[in-house]
Amino acid sequence: MLTSLEEGEVYENEEEEEGNVEEIDLGYEARSQFRLFHSRTKRWGCILAHRRAGKTVACVIDLVDHALANAREYPAPRYAYIAPTFAQAKDTAWGYLKEFASKIPGTEIRESDLSCIFPNKSVVRLYGSDNYDRLRGIYFDGVIIDEAGDIDPRAWPEVIRPALADRQGWATFIGTPKGMNFFYDIYQQAKNEPDKWFSLTLKASETGILTAGELHDAKHMMTPEQYEQEFECSFTAAIKGSYYGSLIEAADVEGRITKVAYDKAAPVYTSWDLGINDTTAIWVFQIVGNERHYINYYENANQELSHYVDWIKALPYSIEMNYLPHDAEARELQSGKSRIQFLRGRGLTCDSLDKTKSVIGDIELVRSILNRCWFDKELCKRGIECLKMYQSQYNERMQVLSNKPLHNWASNGADSFRYSIVSGAENRAKRQSFWDTLGKTKSKYVSGLV
Ligand SMILES: Nc1ncnc2c1ncn2[C@@H]1O[C@H](COP(=O)(O)OP(=O)(O)OP(=O)(O)O)[C@@H](O)[C@H]1O
Ligand SMILES: [Mg+2]
Numbered sequence: 001m002l003t004s005l006e007e008g009e010v011y012e013n014e015e016e017e018e019g020n021v022e023e024i025d026l027g028y029e030a031r032s033q034f035r036l037f038h039s040r041t042k043r044w045g046c047i048l049a050h051r052r053a054g055k056t057v058a059c060v061i062d063l064v065d066h067a068l069a070n071a072r073e074y075p076a077p078r079y080a081y082i083a084p085t086f087a088q089a090k091d092t093a094w095g096y097l098k099e100f101a102s103k104i105p106g107t108e109i110r111e112s113d114l115s116c117i118f119p120n121k122s123v124v125r126l127y128g129s130d131n132y133d134r135l136r137g138i139y140f141d142g143v144i145i146d147e148a149g150d151i152d153p154r155a156w157p158e159v160i161r162p163a164l165a166d167r168q169g170w171a172t173f174i175g176t177p178k179g180m181n182f183f184y185d186i187y188q189q190a191k192n193e194p195d196k197w198f199s200l201t202l203k204a205s206e207t208g209i210l211t212a213g214e215l216h217d218a219k220h221m222m223t224p225e226q227y228e229q230e231f232e233c234s235f236t237a238a239i240k241g242s243y244y245g246s247l248i249e250a251a252d253v254e255g256r257i258t259k260v261a262y263d264k265a266a267p268v269y270t271s272w273d274l275g276i277n278d279t280t281a282i283w284v285f286q287i288v289g290n291e292r293h294y295i296n297y298y299e300n301a302n303q304e305l306s307h308y309v310d311w312i313k314a315l316p317y318s319i320e321m322n323y324l325p326h327d328a329e330a331r332e333l334q335s336g337k338s339r340i341q342f343l344r345g346r347g348l349t350c351d352s353l354d355k356t357k358s359v360i361g362d363i364e365l366v367r368s369i370l371n372r373c374w375f376d377k378e379l380c381k382r383g384i385e386c387l388k389m390y391q392s393q394y395n396e397r398m399q400v401l402s403n404k405p406l407h408n409w410a411s412n413g414a415d416s417f418r419y420s421i422v423s424g425a426e427n428r429a430k431r432q433s434f435w436d437t438l439g440k441t442k443s444k445y446v447s448g449l450v
Contacts, residue, residue: 024068026061026100033207034058037172038065040198045172046148046190048233049202053209055174059144060096060124062172066142067122068104076121080135080143082160084150084408086128090114093126093146129155130409133302138163142170148186149178152409153385156182172198177235179245181388184235204231241392241401243363244414247370248388257384260293260376262286267320268295270312271420273412274328274339278302281416283383284315287424294375294420297383299413305339309346322348323423325415326355353419354428360403361434366421368434386413 030038031054037047038058049055063079070077081097083089094114101107106119115125127135129145132155140163145151164171173186190197204210210231219227229237239245251257262268266286273281280303284296298311312319328340329352335342343350356362375384389410393402405411422431 024104026064026103028057028061028100030058030061031209033202033209037198037200038062040172042196042198043168043170044190044196045170045174045198045200046187047172047174047200047202048177048187049174049200050204050207050210050231050233051176053202053204053207055176056092056146057096059146059172059174060093061100063124063142063144064097064100064104064116064118067118067124068120070122070141071120073121075139076123077141078139079122079124080127080140081124082127082129082132082135082143082145082151082155084128084147084152085130086114086126088147089126089128097124097126132159135159135163139166140164140169141167143172145171145173146175148173148175149181149183150175150389150408151182153182154382154409156186177229177233177237179237179239179242179388180235180249181385187235201233203233239389239391241394241406242388243390243392243405244367244370244387245389245391247367248384250371251373251375256374257377258374259378260295260374262295262317263288263293266293268315268317269321269323269420269423270319271323271416271423272308272325272328273416273419274325279412280308281383281386281412282308282311283380283413283416283420284319285420290372292369292373292420294373294380294383296376297380297413299382299386305342306346309343309348312348319348321423322350323419324350324352325419326352328352351423353422356422356431357435359405359418362418362422362431363405365427365431365434366418369421369427383413383417386410387417390414 034054037045047055059081063081067077067079081089081093083092097114097116098109101109101116101118104118108117110117113125115123117123129151132152135155136159143160143164145156145160160171163169173183175183177183187199190199204215215231218231222230225234225237226240228234238249248257263286266288268284268286271283271285279299279301281299282297283294286293286295296315298308300307312322322343324340324343328350329338331338340350340352386409389408390413391406391410393404393406394400405414421427
């Protein structure tokens with residue numbers, strides 16, 4: 001075992017080797033701020049920590065330590081490090097995992113699937129929540145979810161939590177806040193159930209990990225909100241580069257995220273995004289006077305088109321028009337039919353939208369209309385999460401926001417929402433003026449981004 005853990009500090013479900021425990025020096029000395037984390041005994045954990053606190057290193061060493069300490073022979077113990085994307089896992093954690101693993105004689109380091117198999121056959125492997133289906137059907141003894149504020153919120157309830165069931169595995173969420181999202185809910189749960197959850201908050205003003213000079217300098221280069229989020233663990237700051245975050249927050253404050261009932265007097269429309277990775281996102285909405293009422297949202301992946309038709313047909317009202325992106329007109333090689341033809345064949349009334357000349361222009365149009373949108377709190381929950389987390393790419397090296405949206409779990413729902421806005425006749429005309437001012441001038445600016 002590692003020198004950083006005291007004897008006896010293991011989870012009940014993990015079979016610790018009796019006596020004869022060999023100490024291996026991996027050249028790692030836990031930062032004092034993380035000692036409580038390494039010695040936690042609760043099954044669930046949540047850590048809020050400032051940037052550069054040493055979160056990723058602590059996660060990796062913790063997994064290695066558990067893997068080495070688990071003496072179960074069959075089935076081989078399995079541990080996972082999960083980052084928001086697989087590429088992020090590789091960039092941030094793989095170097096640390098290899099470095100520690102290479103000091104343990106007899107460890108197999110597998111570049112092909114970013115895993116290490118230790119001499120006791122325990123495995124530590126890296127994953128990304130962008131491809132969480134890979135985690136399906138596997139058991140885990142323990143997982144750490146790093147940068148939990150950015151992970152796809154569906155990954156936990158649908159795949160990661162079930163994967164812990166048969167071995168009664170543990171999980172720890174760790175990260176810097178990213179607005180009032182899924183990670184915030186987990187943090188609240190951890191605070192409310194201290195008998196079940198280990199929780200820890202590490203603010204830069206308290207840990208002393210970063211020097212006062214460094215923090216002073218950072219403060220001068222960031223907005224007060226950004227500084228509070230990144231270094232003081234505040235959940236209230238707007239998400240960096242979020243296109244709609246502050247407008248969704250305003251909708252919430254103004255009571256526009258509430259129970260929004262179907263209005264019999266108004267027609268119902270849908271807008272679809274037939275996304276990459278087979279994710280399809282559908283918003284269901286009505287235009288009531290000057291307001292737009294979003295009354296339902298559905299998203300799924302790896303399903304046949306007919307699955308979505310069945311979902312639409314099961315709704316307790318009929319759909320006046322289903323709006324699809326322009327590429328729904330393209331013929332599929334296998335069937336020779338386009339997706340829009342397929343949907344029409346199944347009895348849906350469909351229209352396809354013109355190809356956009358400027359996504360940024362369309363985003364700006366959405367922003368100008370969001371203050372007239374109402375959302376059903378329950379039925380549109382996932383869609384609202386997507387709108388909050390839809391953001392521009394951030395160039396870490398240049399430390400600037402790019403003019404391109406980030407493709408992540410939130411982008412399909414946000415794209416579908418954009419189609420709902422540009423679908424209306426009045427907005428189709430307006431769209432041109434937004435293209436003229438933004439698209440044609442090649443402006444990189446979207447108003448109100450933080
Ligand atoms: N226990 C430790 N002893 C010495 N150096 C450490 C330790 N833990 C982390 N570091 C160093 O601190 C720096 C930040 O570590 P790490 O990447 O784990 O932080 P982080 O909190 O995940 O950062 P970010 O917020 O950027 O994701 C790295 O240079 C790492 O090598
Ligand atoms: Mg990190």
